[in-house]
Amino acid sequence: MTKTARALVGAALSAALLxxxxxxxxxxxxxxxxxxxxxxxxxxxxxPNGELYGFEIDLVNEIAKRENLKIELISQAWDGMIQGLIDGKYDAIVDGVSITGARKEVVDFTHPYTTGGSTFVVMNSAGIDLPMNGTTAQLDDPVSIDPAVEAVAAVLDGKTVGVQQATIQSAFLEEYLQDKGVKVRTYPNGSDVYQDLSIGRIDAGIASLTNVAAFLEKNGDKAAATGPTFIGGIMGAGSGLAVQKGDTELQEALNAGLESIVADGTLAELSQKWFGLVVTPQQY
Incomplete structure (x- = not known):
């Protein structure tokens, strides 16, 4: 992992998730x-053959093996995914779903399996350098978030920021920056954000620290994370598997699997494999 990406994701480890x-x-x-x-x-x-793979796929397969669960993974567009869970179209979601107060009102969550935090990313050629780089802005604390928002808005005024639709990052832009002159462009998935960022159709993007780090791992010589890391509030408290409200049987089984793979270091190994460093809780 590049030094920039390593430092970026390291910012997500500042708070324990218990x-x-x-x-x-x-x-x-x-x-x-x-x-x-x-x-x-x-x-x-x-x-290309339709097979799903990645950190979260390894995660749920390992849980299933340990808890003797029979699972079926299906692909769904992110927009509407939570509503699909509420409607009973499937039993759970594993898709970097941040644990927020609003979401906990309609679905239940397992223990978090990654830490939280989001930040901006720009191409070096854009010449954009957001202030307060490397700092943390806590959305629940006006003393922390207000100056961070004002400083970022001053630089991004009139510029276009890309974000995946129906995410905590899009909610953040709408609530904190859209009325301050920042133009927001939403996309069906995160890959489209990075594609348009790379060719200059948007000035900046915003995503989770781990997602930005993955982009920088391949594009660290052409792009950079910039500005504060935003945590708390609508940004949530890490990512967990979402299950239907009241499905305690499944929630407990998934939690038991998570506790097992945290205890013996398997979750940390999966994190190292896919992110290049540990971005997961060390204990529950």
Missing amino acids: AAPAASADMTGRTIVIATEGAFPPSNMTR
């Missing part, structure tokens, strides 16, 4: 249908 342990549930005879996007590298991707 959750109460839960016992495994008896899921005998149940096939668990899990939705994922297949277009959110390196967490979930799709090979």
Whole structure:
């Protein structure tokens, strides 16, 4: 991993993510249908033959093996994915879903399996250098977030920022920056954001730290993360598997699997494999 990408994702490890342990549930005879996007590298991707692969695919397969779960992974567009879970089209989601208060009102979550945080990314040729680079802005703290938003807005005024639609990052832009002169362009998936960023159709992008780090791993000589890392509030508290509200049987089984792979270091190994460093909780 490049030095820039390593430093970027390291910012996500500033807070411990702790959750109460839960016992495994008896899921005998149940096939668990899990939705994922297949277009959110390196967490979930799709090979030319349609096969899903990536960090989250390895994650759920390992949990399934340890908890004797029968799972079926299906591809779904991110926009509407949570509503599909609510409607019962599948049993769970693994797609970098950030654990937020608003989402917890409509679905339940497992323990977090990655830490949180989002930041901006620009191409070096754009000549954009956002202030407060390397700092952390806490959305729940006005003393922290207000000056960060004002400083970023001053540089991005009149510029176009790309973001994947229906994400916490798009909600952040809408709530904090859109009324300050920042133009927002949404895309069906994150890959389209980076494609337009690379050819200059947008001035900047915003995504999770891990997603930005994956882009910089391949484009670190041409692009850079810039500005503060935004955490908390609508940015959430790490990513977890989402399950239908009240499905405690599945939630407990998934949590038991997560506790097992955290305890023996397997989750950290998967993180190292896909991100180049550990961006996962070390304990629950």
